[in-house]
Amino acid sequence: MKLDSNEVLPTGKKGINYTNLKELLAAHQWQAADLETSKLMLQIMGKKSWYEVYPADVDRFSYNDLITLDQLWVKYSGGRFGFSVQKGIWLSVGGSLYADYDTEKKFATLVGWKNKTRWLDYQQFTFSLNAPKGHLPLGSHHLRQVWCWAHLSRLFSRLAYYQLQNHNNN
Numbered sequence: 001m002k003l004d005s006n007e008v009l010p011t012g013k014k015g016i017n018y019t020n021l022k023e024l025l026a027a028h029q030w031q032a033a034d035l036e037t038s039k040l041m042l043q044i045m046g047k048k049s050w051y052e053v054y055p056a057d058v059d060r061f062s063y064n065d066l067i068t069l070d071q072l073w074v075k076y077s078g079g080r081f082g083f084s085v086q087k088g089i090w091l092s093v094g095g096s097l098y099a100d101y102d103t104e105k106k107f108a109t110l111v112g113w114k115n116k117t118r119w120l121d122y123q124q125f126t127f128s129l130n131a132p133k134g135h136l137p138l139g140s141h142h143l144r145q146v147w148c149w150a151h152l153s154r155l156f157s158r159l160a161y162y163q164l165q166n167h168n169n170n
Contacts, residue, residue, distance in 0.1 A: 016044055016065055018072065025076035030127035030136055037069060037137040058154040063162050070159065073137060080129060081136040084163070086111065087156040089134045097157050111135050 021040060024033035042048065044065045045057045066083065073082035090099075093106040108114035112125070112132035126135060 016040055016068075018068055021069075022072055022076075025072055028076070028129070030081075030131075031125075033073075034127070034137045037073075040065075040069065053151060055151065055154055058151050058158070061155065061158060066155070066159060067162065069137075077129065077136070080131075080133050083137070083155060083159055086134045086152075087159050090153070090156050091160075095153060095156065097153050099153055113138075 018040070021033060021036045024036055038050075041061075042050065042053070044061060045053060047053050047057065070083040074084060079085065089110055090107050093110065094103050095107055096103075105114060108119065109116070110132065111134040113120055113135070122138070125131070125138065
């Protein structure tokens with residue numbers, strides 16, 4: 001499936017190219033799009049691995065890049081996937097910048113990253129529109145790591161801040 005070549009995507013400060021992600025999402029190639037999203041996020045932060053990412057890196061994640069990634073996921077999934085979708089679920093279970101493990105488990109269960117007894121391995125995720133709302137993107141694939149939750153909560157807080165600023169400026 002080819003995309004409308006007239007549609008222009010915004011670029012962040014680092015000139016990130018979103019064309020491949022957009023094409024993967026438009027073709028509903030969810031797993032490939034998830035991997036591409038992870039790659040782009042690392043590129044935006046100037047990192048080669050998620051093990052190199054610190055909270056300060058997430059705190060500096062650019063507005064244009066975060067919003068662009070989110071809007072692409074929301075658009076091509078019909079509102080089922082995206083960081084803003086995940087943020088809404090995160091807030092609904094009491095998520096905050098300093099959420100506890102019970103909150104993380106509630107969130108992970110709702111989005112299908114965890115079942116009643118265990119965290120799922122990446123190969124066990126559902127890469128289709130049949131997945132629970134907010135299931136994708138996964139981003140780092142290291143959900144059992146404490147630092148992953150610190151990154152997610154910071155990303156959701158950052159997205160909420162950007163959305164509030166945008167709302168107040170309109």
